[in-house]
């Protein structure tokens with residue numbers, strides 16, 4: 001196997017699909033890790049036809065299930081002895097859901113899919129990444145983490161398995177934001193832990209992008225309008241696919257690890273703004289900074305420990 005390999009989760013839709021096309025065009029061996037194989041097969045065929053790169057593989061992966069992740073990694077290891085780039089792109093955000101949804105491992109579904117899943121997948125694939133001469137991991141974060149600029153906003157660590165589902169109303173966007181903040185915290189710790197293997201780990205802060213048809217159909221009533229507005233003004237998924245590619249391959253970012261990078265390829269920093277109305281507005285508009293909550297060691301260690309416990313691993 002000479003071509004570099006890239007594994008992209010959720011590669012059958014939106015930004016994941018656009019990224020699979022981009023990497024295929026650039027001559028990579030692309031592994032599409034998808035939950036929905038019917039949809040995945042159509043996209044796989046389309047990518048092979050349009051890019052003329054026949055090295056586009058499709059493997060089944062449900063990130064919300066630890067058992068499914070184990071099966072996926074077994075299948076991967078049988079076929080591939082190395083992994084160069086791992087992109088944690090897939091995410092669960094079910095618009096309009098009002099009830100707690102737990103995964104089969106009894107973890108709130110956003111947290112299971114968007115934080116625990118990437119953690120476990122990384123853990124199981126680290127030996128394959130270790131065989132690459134320049135391994136990279138990229139985690140798809142979002143501007144939603146900016147809600148943590150609000151003082152006292154915290155991940156509800158005591159409610160990750162729906163412990164308070166009777167008394168705390170479910171908010172799908174809040175849970176999504178929590179899971180993505182967790183993914184950012186995991187990025188920092190993964191970078192530190194995987195440094196000994198030479199694996200670089202970064203995250204990207206993705207702004208509002210045009211939504212895929214399947215995602216748009218989830219919106220009901222007034223929310224449909226917000227989706228249409230996002231579609232009218234959001235950038236194309238291809239713009240973020242190009243940024244995924246640049247973060248993982250550009251010479252300028254080659255040694256960067258443990259960072260959040262924005263959609264202008266700027267390495268972001270924890271916010272230095274003080275509290276107060278004017279400062280808060282400037283902070284919110286400054287896309288080069290992220291909430292200080294994300295740099296607090298306690299939060300980083302807590303998420304790491306939670307994921308280790310939930311997956312019963314000794315990732316260190």
Ligand SMILES: NC(=O)c1ccc[n+]([C@@H]2O[C@H](COP(=O)([O-])OP(=O)(O)OC[C@H]3O[C@@H](n4cnc5c(N)ncnc54)[C@H](OP(=O)(O)O)[C@@H]3O)[C@@H](O)[C@H]2O)c1
Nearest residue numbers: 010013014015036062063064090091140142206208209212
């Ligand atoms: N679009 C935006 O405006 C925006 C903004 C900020 C951040 N982001 C982030 O960018 C990434 C891509 O977003 P997108 O809008 O391109 O997404 P999308 O079109 O909605 O696609 C989401 C992908 O994730 C997959 N997925 C969901 N649950 C899964 C599971 N349990 N196991 C495996 N795959 C699963 C979906 O698979 P199925 O086809 O099986 O459902 C689909 O392929 C996500 O991480 C998202 O949070 C997007």
